[in-house]
Amino acid sequence: MFIEPESASWLLPEHDQPENIHLILIMLRWAFIAALAWGEYVKHGRGMAMMHIDDGGVGYCPGSPCECHREMVDRYDPEREVVVGVYREDDILNVYIVSGWPAPPDAYLITPAERFRLTAH
DSSP, X not given: OOBOOSOOOOOOOGGGOOSOHHHHHHHHTHHHHHHHHHXXXXXHOSEEEEXXXXXXXXXXXXXXXXXXXXXXXXXXXXXXXXXXXXXXXXXXXXXXXXXXXXXXXXXXXXXXXXXXXXXXX
């Protein structure tokens, strides 16, 4: 299941923006990606957030989607970092270990359930 974040909220000043479009898109969605990754890590263990390059939808893949990225998934610090795979169709374009503010556990605590389209009964 892929979830599209509602808004881009975490930006660096224009002169500090990275030139890599993938990193810019990850930064724009950082709080949401970090929150999703932490929630899924708690439920399923280590894994990788997967962001679709065209629509920005983000999902979570428990474990590693392939052997070539297993080392990254095995070594990241889930309390500070997220492994983010950027993909289009069936191709993983690149994989990054990203950290930012807020840290994943804090992002999870401050992200409203509506952002995940969750309901409580």
